[in-house]
Amino acid sequence: MDSRLEHVFNALVFGYGVLAALYWLWFALVDGSLLRRRTKEAEKELAAARRRFWDLSASPLPNFEHAFFTTDAGVKLHYVVSSWNPGNNPNLVILVHGFPDSWVLWREFLTRQKLDNETVYVALDLPGFGGSDSLPVYDADNVLETVTAFVLGMRERCIQEEDDDRGQVVIVSHDWGAAVASRLASEAPQLADHWILTSAPITPLAMNNMSTRLASAQRMIHTWMQEPLRLTLLRNAFRTVEPILSQLRKSSYIFAFRLPVPLIRIVSRLTGTTYLGVVHTVAAQGLAQSAPSQKSTYTAEALASSLGPGPEQCVAPPTASSSSSSDTKTTSVDTSASSLAYAPSVAARARSPTLAWLNQTAYYRDGVGVHRWTKSLQTILSLSALDPTSSVSPQTSHSPSSSFLPRAVSPVDVTNGGGGASVSSAGSTPRRRRSSAGGALGALSSSKNGGSHNNGGHGHNGHSHAALEAARRRSSLSVGASLFDSAGDGPRGLLRAPTTVVVGAGDVAFDWRLALEGIAEYVGRKGGAVVVIERAGHWLVREDVGVKVLARVVAGVVGADEEIGGDGEGEGVVEKGAALEQRKDSVNGEDATAAVMPAAGKGAVAEKGPDEGGMKGLLAGLPGVKVVVER
Structure with a gap:
């Protein structure tokens, strides 16, 4: 770009960005929240919600416990994990939230349905959110390396990589968590067997669509200038760029978050609480209507999710009863009772909401979604070990260090840190067998460990060139192309692992005309689907139909029992490891997605018959759920 144009x-x-910040200031003034202070009753409810979600000495949800993971770089991540005994070699489901949330976002998913007891469920706090450590910079290298280290650590605790019948790994993500997950599905697809992205676009696809529309509109205007009587050209040019203008309006807050830090501090102090209040009000619109007396409780819980632990939860470690088991291995990981405590940076954010705001909004400023990721050698070797075509043994490449999963509730002998996911064979139930395709979604997950190509960068991290070359030689040609080259065979952002994209047609944050045009080319290489929920919004992961969609997709991947059918019609079951047969037509009602997504691109499927399986069969009977792409 020319310097003047830049x-x-x-x-x-x-x-x-300044206009957006001034709008929020004006809104807070008119709304009265600029000068309004929380009442003592509201403060008590917020404190109670923080204790409920962030007190390390108590269970945050029934059958779940707090735990920590520490990377080799010293980043301490907080997560919540299921505490039951999952048996030998369980499945692993990792939930990753977005802005401005935390692990609490997933409480409906984790409590409103029967969870598979042969699966470990993990809800992570992203760096800078909830109870996880802050990062100095939230760029691609820092964030993607940290999240990759976490996933590798969870796999090391839960998955027996050398087992041909090993458990399945599923990563479910929302908003910024989905933006991070989409990059990993493209550049580190070996991390999971199936990826579920909700309420976020594939950034390179959306940017390409935007560029194409701008170029098309520019050509129309150029032609109109030569033929000014052809006014239809102007109308068509406006229609072409209208989705871009719509997205700019929806994304005004992003421009405010990208202002210089001193201005963001001022905006945060004046309007931060107002902004969070509006966000959580919008998020609550899709939830079941609660009694007026419960509104204040919901508000307190929503703020507790965004703000994270309070100063009281960061003062001292919990009692010994909630610490890691005393028979844990002695390694470089946290194993003492005092280790089950929040990092100092979390305590600093608890004392300063402005500091918390700066960390969370840094995801928008520091380029994690668009800048190049230069993988470390350790990450390259670990991903190579996960690839089924690589000759690197999984046992020869260790993931970064982590604290162990918490103790299991069931009275079984626990090893490897007393984790709910890592138990001895004594007293465990027999492991069900599943095909390498991964349960009922075998057609969508034909590659067991994800794709063989991605857009990885270069990163030696102080290691010798010879070691890097040795790693290249140990990998197959396809693995080498995915792990070391900056570009692969396809567009930037191509999802190189089986992926399900789920969006709400009523999303307030995205114009799906930009985000979904041509998406079939991005999800189809390794099997995938795009699902549009007509009456869902941005926080569909908390809405009833959204929770049902996620539950069925996850069950289909891991081969767990999950009822299908909606409103008492078309009842059926996703059987363990068996192919799914659809019991009724997959979609109820008219195609309301045409206005949202006029063209999905090649690979979009037409209506299928009532006996088809796959994603359409899996989501049969859910009203307003449309499978617009299926490969």
């Missing part, structure tokens, strides 16, 4: 562009971005 200056003009930066000035426009800055100006729009």
Whole structure:
């Protein structure tokens, strides 16, 4: 870009950000929240909600416990994990939230349905959110390396990689968590067997669609200038860029978050609480209507999710009863009772909401979604070991260190840190067998460990060139292309592992005309699907139909029992490891997605008969759920 054009562009971005910040200031003034202080009763409810979700000495949810993971770089991540005994070699489901949430976002998913007892469920706090450590910079290298280290650590605790009948790994994500997960599905697909992305676009696809529309509109205007009587060209040019203008309006808050830090501090102090209140009000619209007396409780819980632990939860470690088992291995990981405590950076954020806001909004400023990821050698070797075509043994490449999973509730002999996911064979139930395709979604998950190509970068991390070359030689040609090259065979952002994309047609944050046009080319290489929920919004992971969709997709991947059918019609079961047969037509009602997504691109499927399986069969009977792409 020409330097003058770049200056003009930066000035426009800055100006729009200032306008967005002034709008929020005006809104807070008119709303009265700018000068309003929380009542003592509201403060008590917030404190109670923080104790409920963040007190390390108590269970945050029934059958779940707090735990920590520490990377080799010293980043301490908080997560919540199921505490039951899952038996030998369980499945692993990792839940990753977005902005401005934490692990608490997933409480409906974790409590409103019967969870598979042969699966370990893990809800992570992203760096800078909830109870997880802050990062100095939230760029691609820091965030993606940290999340990758976490997933590798959870796999090391739960999955026996050398077992041909090993458990399945599923990563479910929302908003910024989905933005991070989409990059990993593209650049580190070996991490999971199936990825579920909700309420977030594939950034390169959306940017390509935006560029294509701008170029098309520019050509129309150029032609109109030569033929000014052809006014239809102007109308068509406006219609072409209208989705871009819509997205700019929806994304105004992003421009405010990208202002210089001193301005963000001012905006946070004046309007931060107002903004969170509006966000959580919008999020609550799709939830079941609760009694007026419960509204204040919901508000307190929503704020507790966004703000994370309070100063009281960060003062001292919990009692010995909630610490890691005393028979844990002696390694570089946290195993003492005092280790089950929040990091100092979490305590600093608890004392300063402005500091918490700066960390969370840094995801928008520091380029984690768009900047190149230069993988460390340790990450390259670990991913190579997970690839089924690689000759690197999984046992020769260790994931970064972590604290062990918490003790299991069941009275069984526990090894490897007393984790709910890592238990001895004594007293455990026989492990069900599943095909390498991964349960009922075998057609969508034909590659057991994800794709063989991605967009990885280079990263030696102080290791010798010879070691890097040795790693190259140990990998197959396809693995080498995925782990070391900066580009692969396909568009940037191509999802190289089986992926299900789930969006709400009523999403307030995204114009899906930009995000879904041509998406079939991005999800189809390794098997995938795109699901549009007509009456769902941005926080569909908390809405009833969204929770049902996620539950069925996860059950289909891991081969767990899950009822299908909606409103008492078309009842059936996703059987363990068996192919799914659809009991009724997959979609009820008219195609309301046409206005949302006029063209999904090649691979979008037409209506199928009532006996089809796959994703359409899996989601049969859910009203307003449309499978618009299935490969």
